[in-house]
Amino acid sequence: MREIINMIVVLSLICAASGTLLVNLKRATKDKIEQQVLVNVQGPALMSVLAGCDNDPIAERKVVDGVTVFPAKREGKLVGVAFETAAAGYSGDVGVMVGFDLDADRLVAIGITTQTETPGVGTRIMKPAFLKQFKGHKVDSLALSSKGGDIDAVAGATYSSSGAVDAVRKALTVYKDIKPQIADLWPAS
Amino acid sequence: MSSIKKEFLKGLWDELPPFRVVLGLCPTLAVTSTAENGLGMGVAVLFVLTLSNAIISALRKIIPGKVRIACFIVIAASLVVAVELLMQAYTYSLYQKLGIFVPLIVVNCIILGRAEAFASKNPVLPSIADGLGMGLGFTLSLTFLGALREGLGSGTVFGVPVVWESFQPAHFMIMAPGAFVCLGVILAGMNAFNRYLSRKKGEPVTEPQNAVCASCAGCNLCITGKKEG
Numbered sequence: 001m002r003e004i005i006n007m008i009v010v011l012s013l014i015c016a017a018s019g020t021l022l023v024n025l026k027r028a029t030k031d032k033i034e035q036q037v038l039v040n041v042q043g044p045a046l047m048s049v050l051a052g053c054d055n056d057p058i059a060e061r062k063v064v065d066g067v068t069v070f071p072a073k074r075e076g077k078l079v080g081v082a083f084e085t086a087a088a089g090y091s092g093d094v095g096v097m098v099g100f101d102l103d104a105d106r107l108v109a110i111g112i113t114t115q116t117e118t119p120g121v122g123t124r125i126m127k128p129a130f131l132k133q134f135k136g137h138k139v140d141s142l143a144l145s146s147k148g149g150d151i152d153a154v155a156g157a158t159y160s161s162s163g164a165v166d167a168v169r170k171a172l173t174v175y176k177d178i179k180p181q182i183a184d185l186w187p188a189s
Numbered sequence: 190m191s192s193i194k195k196e197f198l199k200g201l202w203d204e205l206p207p208f209r210v211v212l213g214l215c216p217t218l219a220v221t222s223t224a225e226n227g228l229g230m231g232v233a234v235l236f237v238l239t240l241s242n243a244i245i246s247a248l249r250k251i252i253p254g255k256v257r258i259a260c261f262i263v264i265a266a267s268l269v270v271a272v273e274l275l276m277q278a279y280t281y282s283l284y285q286k287l288g289i290f291v292p293l294i295v296v297n298c299i300i301l302g303r304a305e306a307f308a309s310k311n312p313v314l315p316s317i318a319d320g321l322g323m324g325l326g327f328t329l330s331l332t333f334l335g336a337l338r339e340g341l342g343s344g345t346v347f348g349v350p351v352v353w354e355s356f357q358p359a360h361f362m363i364m365a366p367g368a369f370v371c372l373g374v375i376l377a378g379m380n381a382f383n384r385y386l387s388r389k390k391g392e393p394v395t396e397p398q399n400a401v402c403a404s405c406a407g408c409n410l411c412i413t414g415k416k417e418g
Contacts, residue, residue, distance in 0.1 A: 007253045014248070014260050018267035025274050032278040040281045 042084060042097060045111030046070055049082050049099030057082065062185055064178045071186045072099070078186045079103065084113055085170040089163030092116035094125070096164055098171035100139070102182070107137040110168055115160075122160035130154050130161065139172050193318045196307075200322030206299050207330045207372075208379055213299040216290045217331060218368040224347050227335025229283045230290060231328025233276070235321070237268045237294055242308040242320035249309045261304040266295045299323060337371055338362045 038058050050057055053072035061070050072080035082099040094115045099108035112126045124130065133151050134142075143149025144165050146158075153161035204210050207217040213234070221227040244264050245252075252260045273291050276284040284291065294300065303323055308316040336346045342363030344352040352358075361367050 003253065003255075007256045010251055010253055011256050011259055011263070014252075014263050018263055022267055022270055022274075025271055029274045029278040033274070036277060036281040040285070 042113050045084075045097035045113045046082055048111045049097050049109045050080060051108070053080070060186065064181060064185065065174075067174055067178070069178065069182070069185075073186070078183065080108055081175075081182055082108075083171065083174065085167045085174065086114070087163050087166035087170060089115060089117050089125075090122050090157070090159035091118065094160065094163035094167055096167040096171065098168055098175075100175055102179075104136075105139055107134050107139065107168075110134045110164075112164065117157070117160045117163075122154075122157045124154045124157055125160045125164050127154075130164075134168060139175060142169055142172060193315050196311075196315045197318040197322035200319065200324070200326040201329070202326075204323070205326045205330060206323055207327060207334075208375055211376075212302055213297050213327060214372075215293065216297065217334065218365070218372060220287055220290050221331055221335040221338055221368060222342070222363045223339045224332055224336035226283075226286050227331035227333075228328065229280070230287055231324070231331040233272050233287075233291060234294055234297065234299065235324030235328050236272055237265065238300055238303060238324040238327075239317055239320035240268050241265045241300055242303055242316040243313055245304045245308040246311060246313045246316035252309070257309060258301075258305075261301060261309075262295065265300045265304070269294045299327065334368075334371055334375065337375075338367055342367060 035058070038061075043058065046057055050070065050072040053074060055071070055073040057070035057072055060073075061068050063069070067083050067085075070082045071078055072082065080099055080101050082097055084095055084097045086093040086095040088094075092115070094117070095113040097111045097113050099110070100106070101108050110131060112131075115123065115126070117123050117125065130152075141149065142151065142165065144151050144153050144158075144162055146153065149165075151161075151165055153165075200206065202209070206212050207214060216230050216234070220230045241261070241264050245261055248260070248264075269292060272294070273284070276287075276291065303319060307319045311319070340346050340351055341359055342361070344350055344356055344358040359367075362371065
């Protein structure tokens with residue numbers, strides 16, 4: 001009996017000590033990890049859709065209605081925003097970073113952040129030939145050409161293409177919802 | 190002092206983890222497509238192994254024998270999660286490249302093997318020396334294998350071009366089969382070298398299998414091998 005109690009006590013103590021250590025470490029590294037994920041996963045796409053901004057969009061990000069919005073400023077004035085949306089592609093979600101130009105009320109560009117599409121087939125949605133179709137696109141009536149829109153799907157990768165288009169369409173809805181509040185969030189300095 | 194030095198040095202050649210004792214092959218084969226990945230993986234193992242050896246050795250008198258494996262695993266797993274968090278926070282790109290193989294350090298046989306065979310029976314200082322030596326041997330082996338594969342497969346080492354211009358990189362070497370081929374050639378080379386050394390000293394040639402079993406308590410393989418031999 002004593003042996004069993006001894007085993008239980010020692011193992012519990014070791015587990016408790018490990019748990020305490022890990023909880024504290026997790027807390028201590030949380031902000032740093034969040035920053036790293038933003039810089040490494042969303043950063044490259046973010047920079048390509050907010051070209052020409054002179055601020056740090058990652059540092060000035062704010063959460064609006066549950067969406068993390070990155071602002072683009074030029075000479076202290078807010079000129080654009082970008083945020084990430086996702087929709088189902090062929091195998092898993094296609095994450096798309098979408099940049100908007102506030103003055104022209106148009107898309108700046110889009111960039112794929114996360115995807116698990118078939119290499120060499122579905123992944124061609126990450127090529128400029130597909131992505132450039134979104135450059136400067138107006139913010140309504142965006143659809144694949146097979147559905148009466150003006151975006152040509154990648155041949156042989158219709159599901160992946162429509163995943164990307166669906167994600168952008170979601171972004172358009174979000175953009176219309178949050179647009180009235182945006183100017184107040186990042187006042188011109 | 191000399192015994193601590195001995196414990197440290199044995200991990201560097203006599204019981205070199207991946208090439209002599211042939212332990213921890215999963216990360217050895219999987220992540221060594223570049224020298225940098227091999228080095229990163231090796232340092233992560235070095236860190237976990239040294240600390241787990243130190244902690245297990247310090248707790249060896251209070252850990253009950255019947256639940257020792259569970260205790261070892263809890264300690265190793267906590268250290269691995271700690272390493273994972275630190276890698277995510279400070280070397281995110283390396284963390285992305287090593288992927289699943291960082292959490293898999295928990296079940297790496299080197300960690301549990303050293304805990305069971307050494308740290309649970311020896312004082313703290315020799316255990317730390319043992320962990321450092323084994324970890325360093327593992328790091329050097331992985332870096333060497335990574336450099337070899339990267340050099341042959343992409344023509345670079347640590348991202349720096351090392352080959353002449355007309356060299357055609359063999360992509361085969363950075364794929365999975367290349368890892369097996371390189372490992373086999375290295376193992377054969379080391380065995381041949383050890384035989385040469387023994388012969389030069391005039392000692393009887395020891396079969397690699399027995400040399401490997403020098404530190405283990407005596408598994409079935411070893412006992413039957415010795416009986417026959």
